[in-house]
Amino acid sequence: MNTSLPEHDFLQHTLIEIAEVRSSNDIPPWLASSEPLAHHTILYASSPGQTCLAEDGEQLPLAEETLYVFVPGSRVALNSPSAIGQKAEYYWITFDLYRLAESSRSYRSYERVLDFPGVRQHPVSKKRFKRLFDAMRPGKDMPAAGPAGRSRFLAQQQLYSLLDFLLSIENEAESDMEDTLDKLKSSILFMQQHYAQDIRVDKLAELVQLHPSYYARLFKQTMDLTPVEYLTRLRMNKAKELLLQKDKSVREVAYEIGYEDEFYFSRRFKRTTGLAPTLYLKKKDFRIVSLSAPYTDHLHTLGLRPLAAQTYPGLPLETMELDLPEHATDPWEVRRRIFTELKPDLILCKDNVRAQAMEHVNDLAPVISIPWATQDLYTHLSVIAGLTGREDEARQWIERHEQRSEELRKALKRRIGQASVAICVVRTTGLRMYGMRNIGHVFYRSLQLAPPERIARQTEPYLPGTHFNWTALSEHEIGFYEADYLLIAVSNAEEQTRMERLCREHAAWMAHPAVRAGRVHFISWPKWKPYAPYAVTWQLEQAYRLLVPDGVVN
Structure with a gap:
């Protein structure tokens, strides 16, 4: 390991802050805790004995003279009772990467890095590691906290060298494997797109230029299924989607997923599902995973609790929370293992994340996507009520909401007359003026307040609450959105300060009727962003209190 500046792309334009450099014969406190790691952590053990580590539930042996790297958020623990009291020596380094x-x-602005793509487990001789460790912590009396002064910079350089070394190993060892895995991924995509065709393993192997036996072995190692098992699951889950969402006969469904014999299809379906297709249609007690926070809210409103879900702050639901993409362009980072362990019957999502869900977990359960923008x-x-047999609960919520509205x-x-409201939302990409959906629902649909004339024209071609969501505006265009009241949704204090300054100093904003009349209200965007029943119930009450300060309903 040299001490030159880092060469790997991952380390370019980064800073390291070392939090702790420490050794002990006692088990490190963070290994004895169930809390997720707060920092990147390097662990090295000498004479650990027959000890196992558990990282996020996955077992791995704590090997002699082996260096381990863990990322923030991981849950790491010693998982072998025999380790307690064992005469071992532990070394650890914790640090943050920006x-x-x-x-x-x-000025310069840095963002914290929470991943590490390099080798996470690598043998290193004790002599070699100790030389590095001592260079990072040169004095025995030095505090456990990270080094300071000149020692701090020397320690950072040593740590950079170590990380660069681990990253270079990863590059060399995995370049060929990455290419092979890309080929495997392309074959999986082919299966997802052509599941109704006659697909054989030799054809898939030929498609990606791999030997059939090697391809089959690699597929099994990667997906924990054979190619035939994976294809069968794809077909059966597509059949479930068609049965649940389309008015199709069993024969039509069988033909659409690649089975010419409906009786053979029914037998395969029952073997996989435990129910014949006709009985599956009557099933309503699904084990559901929700990939979209608004639909999680809908399930909660209907009295259902998903196995796991994307949620939002303030939703009073106890479930396993999933860190899932909010938009189609966001990366998918949820481990497939979570879905494998949960064994859901149904995966529910918005249509904008359907493609990623189909790519990653469609063989594990049917993915039911409900159009987002085209439906209110x-x-x-x-x-969702129709899928889950909760039609009565849905009808009751709608009746209660309409009555309260x-x-x-x-x-x-009676209090403010026939008033109009403009709803401006501040985002990092600019200003937005909202229509009948999302934050506009309770103001324009529930309370039937008038939108600015330009918003009314833009929403006119569509059914209420569909398609049109918001339109961008520059600071100079606020005059096109005159209204009696102006609501400005912000995400933080800095945004509010900026908008208050606009209302005081910008001519176009100063001329707005709501600003002149002192009828500008600032609201929290995170609280008003959710567009779903539980959130809308809260928003309706808050909307009235915004416009009628005493909150009295008479």
Whole structure:
């Protein structure tokens, strides 16, 4: 390991802050805790005995003279009772890694890095590691906290060298494997797109230019299924989607997924599912995973608790929370193992993440995507209720919401008359003026307040609450959105300060009727962003209190 500057791309434009450099004969505190790691952590053990580690539930032996790297958020623990009291020596280094995000002549901004793509387990002789460790912590009396002064920079350089070394090993060892795995992924994509065709293993191997036996072995190692098992699961889950969402006969479903004999299909379906297709249609007690926070809210409103779900702050639901992509362009980082262990009957999502769900977990359960932009909240609720047999609960919520909306609508009219409202949301990419969906639902649909004339024209071609969501505007265009009240949704104090300054100093904003009349209200965007029943119930009450400060309904 040399001490030159890092060469690997991953380490370019990064800073390291060392939190702790320590050794002990006692088990490190973070190994005895169930809490997720707060920092990147390097562990090295001498004479650990017959000891096992558990990282996020996965077992691995704590090997002699082996270096381990763990990333923030991992849950790592010693998983062998025999390790307690064993005469071992532990060395650990904890650190944070930051990457340059923005740079100008006057300032630099860094973002914390939470991953590490290099080798996470590598044998290193004790002599070699001790030399590195002692260089990072030169004095025996030095505190456990990270080094300071000149020692700090020397320690950082040593740690950079170590990380660069681990990353170079990864590059050399995995370049060929990455190419092979890319080929495997392309064959899986082919199966997902052509599952109804006659697909054989030799054809798939030929497609990706691998030997059939090697391809089959690699597929099994990667997916924990044979190619034939994977294809069968794809077909059966597609059959479930068709049975649940389409008015098709069993014969039509069989033909659509590649089976000419409906009786053979029915036997395969029952063997896989435990139910004949006709009985599956009557099933309503699904074990559900929700990949979209709004649909998690719908399930909660209907009295259902998903096995795991994407949620949002404030939703009173106890379930396993999934860190899932919010938009189609966001990366998919959830481990497939989570879905394998949960064994869901149904995966529910918005249509904008359907492609990623189909790619990663469609062989594990049917993926039911419900259109997001082309349907409003009421339609979403009705569709999910139909899938889960909760039609009565959906109807009751809609009736309660409409009744309360009418009460507040009449009271609001008596207090402020026929008023109009403009809803401006501040985002990092600019300003947005909202229509009848999302934050606009309770103001324009429930309370039937008038939108700015330009918003009314833009939403007119569509059914209420569908398609049109928001339109971008520059700071100079606020005059096109005149209204009696102006609501400005912000995510933090800095955004509010900026918008308050606009209202005081920018001519176009100062001329806005709501600004002149002192009818500008700032609201929290995270609280008003969710567009789903539980959130909308809260938003309706808050909307009335915003416009009628005493909150009295009369």
